[in-house]
Amino acid sequence: MSSTELVKFAGVQKTYDGSTLVVRDLNLDIQAGEFLSLLGPSGSGKTTTLMMLAGFESPTAGEIFLAGKPITKTPPHKRNFGMVFQNYALFPHMSVADNVAYPLTVRKVPKSERETKVKRALDMVHLGPMGDRFPGQLSGGQQQRVALARALVFNPQLVLMDEPLGALDKQLREHMQIELKELHRKLGLTFVYVTHDQSEALTMSDRVAVFHDGAIQQIDVVTKLYETPVNRFVAGFVGDNTVFNGVVTATTDTRCDVKLSCGALLSGLNVNGAVSSSPVQACIRPERIAVHLGSAKPGENSLEVTVIDVIYFGDHLRLLCSLPGQVEATVKIPLSAHAIPQAGQSVWLHLPPEHLRIYL
CATH class of the missing domain: 2.40.50.140 (Nucleic acid-binding proteins)
Structure with missing residues (x-):
């Protein structure tokens, strides 16, 4: 794992009503090439943190930096991040290949180059022969792979995932965890992954940040997080x-x-x-x-x-x-x-x- 800092949250806060802080004074460094999971119960601030990084939410206070440059006012489509959601967000009327090609189309990538990149992305998630099918003809796990290919096809700086395996059954979810971890190892991209499932976070991550009540309680490599929790909450929530x-x-x-x-x-x-x-x-x-x-x-x-x-x-x-x-x-x-x-x-x-x- 690289020790080069890619993302920095500096004193970031977020409130929706002007009084209750959903995220409180967040200071977080994300290293280039790491798989970082944001783990916590509902309402802990982890998803809001991801949405602020993606640009879909704006911090109430503080600043977010990408490669040393502030991005708080940069709109989402200019951040060059791949996103994968729990509900896949695929276009049902478009083929698998066209769904994967969509980010390239928006970026006005030439057609010949698009086809090469789409093929490479589909091969990467083991869906090479299925480009002509439609999302409705695929299983949940296959649809999730399409969403992942779409997030990777334009070679993003960062891949953000919001509970992407939550809709899958237990066996398929565990299989996809291993596939995602292997894909991360091969590509060397930076993954930021939101989950409330502690076993999922431990299985996949280089580091895990445990959120509770709008603040990070502990951020550590998985072995230290499990063996040496720093407080009651982490000890009870992780494992x-x-x-x-x-x-x-x-x-x-x-x-x-x-x-x-x-x-x-x-x-x-x-x-x-x-x-x-x-x-x-x-x-x-x-x-x-x-x-x-x-x-x-x-x-x-x-x-x-x-x-x-x-x-x-x-x-x-x-x-x-x-x-x-x-x-x-x-x-x-x-x-x-x-x-x-x-x-x-x-x-x-x-x-x-x-x-x-x-x-x-």
Whole structure:
């Protein structure tokens, strides 16, 4: 991935009613050639950010730069960006080839050159033989490929995608994720991708910016985002998360001890600078928890729980466990586990302190 900055948001804000900020003081650098996903729930500001970059919305304050030059007042058709939407936005009365050629026609590219570029773009998305068909004759996945070819055909500086796979079924969506990632690798273009699906963002992206309440909570490479969330929101929104509520009893430079309502003590990483007596959440990824079926406590940072249910997920088993005064705890164990606990059974959960993160 290149380290050359292509896009810069500097102090960008957006309000529609003059009082509520949909995007709050956004400072974001997008590197040339990277696949950046904007991830967050509905209303978090991610789509508004994409629309401001595309030029369909104007910032209330701040500036957006492209290759060092301000583009806030540049109209969308002069930004040379490819766009892919969830609803495809194909012209039903035009053939696939004509749909893909449309951006070239608007740019007055000569016909012979148009045909070459359209063929190359359709081949790129594995639709070479389907240029004469109409959108209504294609499946949802094929229509999405046409929309993608249309976004790529004029060699844009930037490709912007707004939940482009949201209308596809799960299997096709996962297949298209891999295809998009491979296409990005081959072309070396800069992709900015909006999604509310955290597994999609983790699968495809070089970096992910997690939005909440109009602000970026964390922007990072996917492994760091998953393994080291910086606050409660990111820990809960990105990936599965098992949470225990408690109160801090002691702290060191990087660690703190937490007492749960049932009296159990846990030690973990003090992420947000919690101090003694602070109410906190102790969070851990469910796959990091070790299950012990014996009656003896397997060392420190262990909790005795009751298994409520064992759920088969195809590639793993998920245990739902109860502990007095806490919400149900989720644990993931591999199908190859030597012993599988049963519902109603008491087991010990060991929570490695290096993977237990304590949040204010």
